[in-house]
Amino acid sequence: MPNPSSITLEDIARVAGVSPMTVSRVLNGKSGVAAATRQKVMAAVQASGYVPNLNARALAGNQTRVLGMLVPDFSTQYISELARGAGHAANQAGYELVLYTHSHAQQKASTHVTLITRGLLDGLIIVLPDIADQQLEGLHQSGLRMVIVDHRHELKSLPSVDADNYRGARLMMDHLLDLGHRRIGFIAGRPDTRASLERLRGYKESLQLRGIEIDDQLIHPGNFLQAEGVKGAQAFMQLDQPPTAIFACNDMMALGAMDLVRDMGLRIPEDISIGGFDDIPMSAHFYPALTTIRQPLFDMGSAATRMIINMLSDIENPSHQLELKTELVVRSSTGPASN
Amino acid sequence: MPNPSSITLEDIARVAGVSPMTVSRVLNGKSGVAAATRQKVMAAVQASGYVPNLNARALAGNQTRVLGMLVPDFSTQYISELARGAGHAANQAGYELVLYTHSHAQQKASTHVTLITRGLLDGLIIVLPDIADQQLEGLHQSGLRMVIVDHRHELKSLPSVDADNYRGARLMMDHLLDLGHRRIGFIAGRPDTRASLERLRGYKESLQLRGIEIDDQLIHPGNFLQAEGVKGAQAFMQLDQPPTAIFACNDMMALGAMDLVRDMGLRIPEDISIGGFDDIPMSAHFYPALTTIRQPLFDMGSAATRMIINMLSDIENPSHQLELKTELVVRSSTGPASN
């Protein structure tokens, strides 16, 4: 058996005694091939271990059947859950999913995106883009099939998938408020994300609805990273009147807040309650297990993939701006207000 | 400005008033082009936003300058650290790194690997392969540039990168033994990995060296997942004579063991010590912070990438089997034996 990677479609044609065209047809599952012919071709493919060259296929004008997912990094479970969902949906539909990041790249992000997309990918899922809206728009105009997960601002024109961040924040706040908390610290997320802004809006409106004044000292900037959770909690605990609860904009920052608070010798939730956002798998194993807002990450990933595949099939896709529900998951890090 | 994705090298040639050949030369940084010509071409490229078609480039016989990393899943920080390192080294050398998994794929893993590799990737890093050794060997024979990270068994012929797992296990055991522990439970990793076997060997030999008999009840099978850590710890704690320390084969299983032990109302490390392996970033934030063995994951990823790039450049690469050092990181989950 020769080296599979040097076998071409023409070789198969020769062995099967048909034209390359016919081999192409059976390989692509097209109709209009006699059963007997199909058999012969299949047999030759099986016997040789032939695998089509994706570059040639793509160049000849069709598609690669590989989808890309561009992520800010590989390090959080937020990303991995999204990727699991996207990968699952892609494979269901006969596509490959490939992940990449441009955090290290020297080139401008947009060039980078164009480069890898030109020919290699049929479509792209962009998670938490740190590319300017205008450039994204340009990419979209230029015909790149894409959907944004957790987009920046109000790109109403671009296909996107998000969770209902505002409502999620409201749920967490109502939970905390119902437990009697009145001073609640808020650690914000990356300020260039709509998700973060929406959660902040939920925080503020929840307070207002109960007639509680917003105290700017209780709002700390953040960036979704653990270390910022530590800093936020630290700032809060140095206040004359520290909060009795902290609502961190994601689970990793909640973890950071827990680290700090525990280092100070406080008990969770007896002395202070802590809530997160995301419900990454790990959060159930924090100590104490984290009360958080569940984003359907897996579903968001698969929904994004299905949207792209629909675009590829030119199927009309009415819901270009998908928003999935969030829900409160009560575990052990929140309890009645201590004072 | 026309749609960048429809501009070809020929368009640039026309605009710059040179032949396509010359454009190709400047794009690829080849010598033997007049400075003035180079300038003209560059200007045309800049103005148009031209980006080369990777498929055409690859098909024409060269390379894509994209490397792949095939991983069992995207969900653990063990993977993300490896990917960070690999991505960094790739970008340093002007390559892209793309991640993918075949866990959902219906097809046989090897077909899958061949498919995506045919044309799309210049080389492949395979992490914790669950592909039969023989098939890997076949892939290698067929000319695929690859390196295995954490390989299965004794594939001496394949390029690989590993940590010194045996020594790592010895370090943890010596630490525990020095703290006075005599009954130490061991939760094993995925049995088809060499890493797991080597750690088990380290466990056993450490005991023997101190003249402590090996008790099979204190060795529990595992698979590197959190849930298996829970089960292992559970089995140990039901013993007539439970261990005073547990050494889990990776950090995620150590986390599981911590979960269980705490649910039983035991204190860590006062009542029982727990040690892990990997030193994933999260482990410093477990409660209590985990004592573990550090694998240089980032470095392993970048070393693997550099090995592939060397192969691509036909640079002789003497050290085809790289083994990186492990070290003990003492934090708060281990302490003196309690009885």
Added chain:
DNA sequence: CTGAAAGCGCTTACAG
């Protein structure tokens, strides 16, 4: 230092 030709391995119209 620069260019004309052939070809990489496929697929898309177009015939029959």
Added chain:
DNA sequence: CTGAAAGCGCTTACAG
């Protein structure tokens, strides 16, 4: 139901 031709956008020898 099947095939001969042209072409996708590049690059590799080969000339000059």
